[in-house]
Amino acid sequence: MESAKRSEALREEMQLHLAEKAAELEADGMTVEHARAEARRRFGNVGLKQEESREIWMSRFVSELGQDVRYGLRMLVNKPTLTIVAVLTLALGVGANTAIFSIVDAVLLRPLPYRDPDRLVRIFFNEPGVGLRDVRFSKPELDDLQTRAGVFEGVTPIYEGSEIVTGAGQPERLDGVNGSFGYFSILGVTPQIGRLFGPEDFVPGFAEKAVISDGLWRRAYGADPNVVGRTLRLDNDPLTIIGVLPPGFRHPGPTVSGDAEVFCAFGMTGPPFPKPARGTRNLVNGLGRLKPGLTLAQAQARLTAMAAQLRQDFPGDYPPQTRWTIEIQPLQETLVGNVRPMLLVLLGAVILIVFIVSLNIANLLLARASGRQQEMAVRVSLGASRGRMVRQMLAESMLLSVIGGAAGVATAVGTLRFVLRFVPSSVPRLNEVRIDWVVLAFALLISILTGLMFGLAPAFHSAKVALSSAIREGGRGSGYSTKTGRLRDVLIVSELAFAVVLMVGAGLLLRTLRDLLQENPGFNPTQVVTANIQLPNPNDRATDPYRDVPHRATFDRELLRRMKAIPGVELAAITSVLPSTNSNPNAVGGITNEGFAIEDRPVESLQDLGAERIPISPDYFRVLQASLLRGRSFTESDEDGKPLVAIIDESTARKYWPTGDPLGRRVRFRRDATKPWTTIVGIIRDIKSDGLDIDGAPHIYVSTYQDSNKRLSVVLRTSLSASVLEPQIRHEIQSIDPGLPVFGIASMNEVLDRSLASRRFSANLVGGFAGVALVLASIGIYGLLVFMVGQRSREIGLRMALGARPADILKLVVTKGVVLAAVGIITGIILSACTASIMTSLLYGVRPHDPAVFVVVPLLLFAVAVLASYLPAWRATKVDTMTALREV
């Protein structure tokens, strides 16, 4: 700005000069052109002269800046301890911010990696009247969305499921996605090899074609460029590969365990699909692309209107009390909405940490600035301008923040892969995390902000130092001047307050985690080893050795016989889903949310009553040591052809039989009038089947010999470890069928632990930061008091000479620390009380204003603060009276 103005003035001056010269020459009788040319000739090179003039200004600026930087560096080198502490804490603060922000950026901020991602929506069918969200839908309803609603370019249902790939080596289980033939055009993907599904592939049932991921292509086909046309055996079905997806492509949704690698398509109108009917709701996970130019609100309004019309047109299919309706949500929101609170809390924590770090450094610098008052005063009196002094001080702080920031970014870059390993895999889009320009810009911004934050206070302080007073105070070291003192007090108080906020947050998260770890899962998880098996699900049922319940029962019995025969295994049982596995209810296999009807009770909803149906073998509750409250367990004779039996848990009993006795009552699954009734024969204590932090979901257990799934897990009660048993388990299962993939062999405790991974991660991270904050805050108080004692040693010496006892001196100093701590802690408590409710969604069993946390945290911090004040106070009592007095 300044330099631009100067350049402009210079240009104007030179123009004037040339004009005047030319005028003079003209007056001497030259022609206009000659006069101008001559004036230019005598002036010399205008551009060059301008440059020379500018250089004079620039060289001054550059040389001053260079001086500031050199001087700053010298100061930093002269005080190595301060420099090291500052750079290390800054590296921690900036590094943590960079790492967490890179995750936040990839997961929450960056648009999804599809064409026009803002037009992608998840479609939910809801029944608010009976409190159900995301219920299944039928093919006619899907057609309504596509043709009648007029808001979608395309819609597809999505089944996420496990697929078994057989061929060379171990059979592999991998994640697959089944969608309509429009799935890829909705997402807007171009293949790297071959082609993707299109309308020309349409078949009523499953297409015998597959698209594979880049990963599978490289792993299983050695990146063969001629892979198109080769056959992939998926669940025993031969599928022709028609294309390979680009490397960055990820299915936008939860999958069973990892990234989807096989993509198949179906027509939904022919076998194995039932005949399409409005009431046959067999589809899940609606995904759609809005037409261009439509806002979300417009589309939503049209869908709401269409739903109302459908309810009117087909009253038989939409009972009025369900208030069936359609809802759309941006896909990005669906994908990342559930991890947003955790990530934002983490980001908040790292920002607090960087605040605390910079307040701490500000304090250190201010202490040093006070020691340099005299130097500053001398320089000002020798003609340094105030601005120049501020610049000098800022240059030092900026130098610190740039070094610290660079160290922080380097730390983040170096450790990001390592850090990511601790991030729970339930966080989506982790593969997109990288340190890019956005992240670097954020790191730079944070560094500069912290530099300004900790640099401005000492800078303005030193500029304000009244010359006269500082010089007058002479070489004897000025006393603890009130002005600096107050500024430092404010810094310490804010530092403590931020530390309290962080510690309260950590306290709440840690308490939640501790409560969950102590939570009774409803069974005894120790000495239980688990393994998962996936049975193939071929499209051609005739080739399926596990096609129906009797066939699967034979397999189950053989499996249990072999498991029990493994030395060291006391008991073995089968379940369709392990407790606390973060299951995807819509996945094929695994846990299934089943609609059922109760005998002699009217149906209220399309989904009937809901409960999770879990097929188990008779010994399941014995293996888990879960307690049967009433009735009986299943026996070997609860098999196909015998009366159907079920065991419910307490939650189901409470929910559906709040008054009567459920034992002996009958229910019918899937509201299918042709199906026989199932009799409830027992009630079991609740087992946390959906995760330790999910309460009260109703479950109905059925006998695996009467009703079973393709996904199953074995549970073994044994004193041996999972790793010891693993080869034998694998061997025994594959001696029944070498084509079966066995995966996830682990102890039950590990399985339970995994369900807490995300909570553990955030609690440990925030807890770690809180620890750092505690240390920094105590260093802050300690440093302040040490400095104060040093500055007031004369006064202390004098007091002691006049008869003050050491206890008085102790009190003098400790009181200062205690008062600061109290003010900081109270401020922090108020701040926490205002902000704690942000964390509600991350807590379980702990209220955001948990009294224990709000008492323990301040007490802990207070104790540390007292300790940190005591040391300098004790040192103060050792002040040598004579030395101190001689200095007066």
Add this chain to the structure above:
Amino acid sequence: MISSCRLRILGMGRKAQKNDSLPGSLDMLILRTLSLRDLHGYGIVQYIQQSSQNGLLVEEGSLYPALQRLELNGWIDGVWGVTSNNRRARIYKITATGRKQLAVETRKYAKLTLAIARVMGAE
């Protein structure tokens, strides 16, 4: 700090001054001119040429870097004003430190010319 910085600038241009028989003499001539009256750039050139009876030919363009330097050193002060023929121009005036500097340079110059005269006379 500050003074060392100024000294460095006093040490002057890294480039030799063209058309100056004696390095630094242009600064002295400008200061001298401005000590008599406030002038704008072209006026200074005119004055130097006239008063030297065209004996000194200043490369006119060199005047401006020199003016910038003098102003930066606080020896002269430029403010926007109006020339005798009513045109907007920066009018320079000498400052108190500028006058001191002029005295210093004049003395140095006198010593130098005397020394040179001695050498030349000795031949």
